[in-house]
Amino acid sequence: xxxxxxxxxxxxxxxxxxxxxxxxxxxxxxxxxxxxxxxxxxxxxxxxxxxxxxxxxxxxxxxxxxxxxxxxxxxxxxxxxxxxxxxxxxxxxxxxxxxxxxxxxxxxxxxxxxxxxxxxxxxxxxxxxxxxxxxxxxxxxxxxxxxxxxxxxxxxxxxxxxxxxxxxxxxxxxxxxxxxxxxxxxxxxxxxxxxxxxxxxxxxxxxxxxxxxxxxxxxxxxxxxxxxxxxxxxxxxxxxxxxxxxxxxxxxxxxxxxxxxxxxxxxxxxxxxxxxxxxxxxxxxxxxxxxxxxxxxxxxxxxxxxxxxxxxxxxxxxxxxxxxxxxxxxxxxxxxxxxxxxx
Amino acid sequence: xxxxxxxxxxxxxxxxxxxxxxxxxxxxxxxxxxxxxxxxxxxxxxxxxxxxxxxxxxxxxxxxxxxxxxxxxxxxxxxxxxxxxxxxxxxxxxxxxxxxxxxxxxxxxxxxxxxxxxxxxxxxxxxxxxxxxxxxxxxxxxxxxxxxxxxxxxxxxxxxxxxxxxxxxxxxxxxxxxxxxxxxxxxxxxxxxxxxxxxxxxxxxxxxxxxxxxxxxxxxxxxxxxxxxxxxxxxxxxxxxxxxxxxxxxxxxxxxxxxxxxxxxxxxxxxxxxxxxxxxxxxxxxxxxxxxxxxxxxxxxxxxxxxxxxxxxxxxxxxxxxxxxxxxxxxxxxxxxxxxxxx
DNA sequence: AACGCCTATACATACGTATTCAGCACGCTA
DNA sequence: TAGCGTGCTGAATACGTATGTATAGGCGTT
Numbered sequence: 001x002x003x004x005x006x007x008x009x010x011x012x013x014x015x016x017x018x019x020x021x022x023x024x025x026x027x028x029x030x031x032x033x034x035x036x037x038x039x040x041x042x043x044x045x046x047x048x049x050x051x052x053x054x055x056x057x058x059x060x061x062x063x064x065x066x067x068x069x070x071x072x073x074x075x076x077x078x079x080x081x082x083x084x085x086x087x088x089x090x091x092x093x094x095x096x097x098x099x100x101x102x103x104x105x106x107x108x109x110x111x112x113x114x115x116x117x118x119x120x121x122x123x124x125x126x127x128x129x130x131x132x133x134x135x136x137x138x139x140x141x142x143x144x145x146x147x148x149x150x151x152x153x154x155x156x157x158x159x160x161x162x163x164x165x166x167x168x169x170x171x172x173x174x175x176x177x178x179x180x181x182x183x184x185x186x187x188x189x190x191x192x193x194x195x196x197x198x199x200x201x202x203x204x205x206x207x208x209x210x211x212x213x214x215x216x217x218x219x220x221x222x223x224x225x226x227x228x229x230x231x232x233x234x235x236x237x238x239x240x241x242x243x244x245x246x247x248x249x250x251x252x253x254x255x256x257x258x259x260x261x262x263x264x265x266x267x268x269x270x271x272x273x274x275x276x277x278x279x280x281x282x283x284x285x286x287x288x289x290x291x292x293x294x295x296x297x298x299x300x301x302x303x304x305x306x307x308x309x310x311x312x313x314x315x316x317x318x319x320x321x322x323x324x325x326x327x328x329x330x331x332x333x334x335x336x337x338x339x340x341x342x343x
Numbered sequence: 344x345x346x347x348x349x350x351x352x353x354x355x356x357x358x359x360x361x362x363x364x365x366x367x368x369x370x371x372x373x374x375x376x377x378x379x380x381x382x383x384x385x386x387x388x389x390x391x392x393x394x395x396x397x398x399x400x401x402x403x404x405x406x407x408x409x410x411x412x413x414x415x416x417x418x419x420x421x422x423x424x425x426x427x428x429x430x431x432x433x434x435x436x437x438x439x440x441x442x443x444x445x446x447x448x449x450x451x452x453x454x455x456x457x458x459x460x461x462x463x464x465x466x467x468x469x470x471x472x473x474x475x476x477x478x479x480x481x482x483x484x485x486x487x488x489x490x491x492x493x494x495x496x497x498x499x500x501x502x503x504x505x506x507x508x509x510x511x512x513x514x515x516x517x518x519x520x521x522x523x524x525x526x527x528x529x530x531x532x533x534x535x536x537x538x539x540x541x542x543x544x545x546x547x548x549x550x551x552x553x554x555x556x557x558x559x560x561x562x563x564x565x566x567x568x569x570x571x572x573x574x575x576x577x578x579x580x581x582x583x584x585x586x587x588x589x590x591x592x593x594x595x596x597x598x599x600x601x602x603x604x605x606x607x608x609x610x611x612x613x614x615x616x617x618x619x620x621x622x623x624x625x626x627x628x629x630x631x632x633x634x635x636x637x638x639x640x641x642x643x644x645x646x647x648x649x650x651x652x653x654x655x656x657x658x659x660x661x662x663x664x665x666x667x668x669x670x671x672x673x674x675x676x677x678x679x680x681x682x683x684x685x686x
Numbered sequence: 687a688a689c690g691c692c693t694a695t696a697c698a699t700a701c702g703t704a705t706t707c708a709g710c711a712c713g714c715t716a
Numbered sequence: 717t718a719g720c721g722t723g724c725t726g727a728a729t730a731c732g733t734a735t736g737t738a739t740a741g742g743c744g745t746t
Binding site: 349350351361362364365366369393394396397398399400401402 | 701705
Binding site: 363375378 | 723724725726727728730731732733
C-alpha cells in the first residue's frame with residue numbers, strides 16, 4: 001500500500017508545478033491544452049483524486065447537500081419513512097450527482113435541540129428539509145434557521161403561515177381533481193378522510209380542493225362527511241368505521257393519503273361493502289402499494305421524480321445564487337379500479 | 344452576518360491558545376477541568392462548530408460512510424429502490440449518528456466505470472454496498488475494490504463464490520420456514536416462484552431452504568413447480584400464468600419476494616382462484632405493502648432494523664479495526680391471511 | 687529597437703484544525 | 717536548596733488544495 005498521491009506528485013510526474021495541476025484539473029482555461037493533457041495523464045496513472053477535505057477547506061464549501069428528515073418522537077424504532085419521501089430519494093440523489101454535489105442524509109427528532117450542524121460545521125452547503133408530523137411544532141425552528149442565514153429548502157405547502165422556500169405539489173388542484181372525478185362517476189355523498197387542520201397544511205389544501213369541486217357542482221360540503229385521519233392505515237380504517245357507526249350515508253371516500261385510503265378500503269371490505277361498486281375510493285400520493293392493492297387504488301399522483309429534482313435544484317440555486325423561488329408541481333389523477341364501478 | 348468563528352476566536356474569548364481549544368473540545372484529558380469549562384462556554388456562546396473539512400484534512404479521515412446502491416441500467420428514470428433496502432435506511436442513518444459518523448448516499452450504474460470515488464477522495468472512510476441486479480455482473484468490481492484496499496461491506500449472501508465481508512439474512516432458513524408452514528397447512532404441491540440461479544444468490548438460498556423443507560417431509564421437489572421470476576409484480580404474475588397455462592397442478596405458491604408474491608395473488612384472483620382457500624401464498628421480505636394487500640400476505644420478514652445496524656457496525660469495525668466478520672441475521676415467518684384457509 | 691500586451695506558468699500563501707515538542711510552574715525528595 | 721518529575725499550556729507545524737500575484741517568453745506596433 002502506497003501513500004495517497006497528492007497534486008504535488010502529479011505535478012512532478014507531469015513536469016509542472018502544483019498550481020498548474022489544480023488549474024488543469026478544474027478546467028481553468030488559462031492552462032494550455034498540451035499541459036492539461038499531460039496532467040490528466042499523470043493523474044490517471046496515479047489514480048489521483050482531489051482530496052475533498054483539503055479542497056473544501058480551501059474553497060470554504062463542501063459541494064455537499066444535507067437531507068434532513070424530521071420525525072415524530074416515537075417512530076424511533078419503527079423508523080418508517082413516508083413512502084413518498086422515500087420515492088423522492090432516488091431522483092434527488094441523481095440530480096445531486098449531475099450537479100456535482102454529494103448528498104448527506106440524516107434524521108432529526110422533532111423535539112431535539114437541533115442546531116443543524118451541517119452547515120455550521122461546513123459539512124454541507126445547504127439543507128433539504130423533509131418534515132412530517134405536526135408542522136406547527138417545528139415552525140419556530142425554521143425561523144431560527146433563517147435568522148442564522150442557513151440555506152434550506154423545504155417540501156411542503158407555501159401558503160399562509162409558511163416559512164422559507166418550499167417546493168410542493170399542487171394539493172388544492174389534486175384534491176379538486178380527485179373530487180371532480182368522483183362526482184363524474186355519479187357520486188354525490190363523498191367523504192373526506194384526512195385532517196383539515198393547519199398543523200397538516202397539505203391535507204388542508206387537499207380539503208380545500210375537495211370543497212371547491214363540490215361547490216362547483218352545486219353541493220355544499222357536509223361537515224359530517226369530513227373525518228379527521230392521519231396518514232396511517234389504522235387511521236383510515238377508523239375514519240370509515242366512524243362514519244359507518246354513526247350511520248352517515250356516503251357513496252365515496254376521498255382520503256388525503258393512500259395509506260389511509262387503503263385502510264378505508266379494508267374497513268369497507270371487512271363489512272362486505274363492495275369497492276368500487278357501492279363505495280368508490282380515491283387516495284393521494286400514488287405510493288407503490290397503491291397499484292398493488294385490490295382493487296388497485298385510484299389516486300392523485302405526486303410526481304416524485306420532478307419533486308426530487310425541483311428540491312435539489314432549489315437548494316442549489318439558494319446556495320449558489322443566494323435565492324430561490326417557491327415551486328408548485330402539478331399533480332395527476334391516476335384512475336384505477338377503486339373508483340370506477342364495473343359496467 | 345458574521346464571519347464563521349474559528350478555534351482561534353474561541354481561544355481568544357476563553358483566554359487560552361488555539362491548541363487548548365482543540366484539546367478541550369476533543370476531550371483530551373490533559374486539559375484541566377476549569378479550562379475546559381471556560382472553553383466550552385466560549386464555544387457555546389459563539390455557536391462554534393469544528394470545521395469538518397479542516398478537521399478531516401488534518402486527521403486524514405472524514406468520519407463519514409458512503410452508502411452505494413448498485414442499480415440495473417434501465418431503472419434510471421423509474422428509480423425504484425428495492426423497498427427492503429429503503430427500510431434499512433432509517434436504521435442505518437440512526438446507527439451512524441450514534442457512532443458519530445455521517446452517511447453519504449449515492450447510486451452507481453452497474454455498467455459504469457465506477458472507481459468508487461468516495462474513499463479515494465477522502466470523502467468517506469468506508470462504503471456500504473447495496474447491490475441489486477445480477478450479482479455475477481458486478482462481482483469483478485468487488486475484486487478491484489479489495490485490491491485497492493478499500494473498506495467495504497456488502498448486503499448479500501456469503502456462500503461460495505462470494506467476495507468481501509457481507510451481512511445477510513438467513514435465506515435458507517427463511518425458505519425452509521415458509522415451505523414448512525405451507526406443508527403444515529396441508530399443502531403438498533408448493534410452487535417456487537423465483538429464480539434458482541447463482542446470479543441471484545439470495546433467491547437460490549431461499550430455494551435451497553424450500554427443497555430441504557420438502558425433503559424433510561418426504562417430498563421430492565418437482566422441477567415443474569420451480570418457475571423463474573425476478574422481483575417484480577409482473578414477473579410474479581407471469582410465473583403463475585405460466586403454471587396455469589401449462590396445467591401444472593399446485594395448491595400453494597412460495598414466492599422469493601413479496602412483490603412477486605403480490606403479482607402471483609393478482610394473477611390467481613384475476614381468474615377467480617381463491618387465496619388462500621384454493622391456493623395459499625407466501626412471500627419473502629415483509630415489505631410495507633405486504634400487510635396492505637388483500638388478503639394480507641404471509642411472508643418471511645427480514646429484520647431491516649437489525650440489518651441496517653449490522654451493516655453499519657460491520658463497516659465501522661472494518662474502518663476502525665481493520666476487519667469484520669460476516670454476519671447472518673435470523674428471519675421470522677409472519678403468518679397473515681394469504682396462507683391460512685378460513686375455518 | 688524599445689515598448690507594451692498577452693499567454694502560460696511558477697511562487698507564495700491561506701484555509702482551520704490536530705498534534706508534536708518544548709516550556710513553565712509547582713511540589714516532592716534527598 | 718538543588719534536582720527532578722508531573723501537570724498544563726503555548727509555539728510551531730503539517731495536512732492538500734486553490735488562488736492572487738509575479739514572472740518569463742513571444743509577438744505586434746511605432
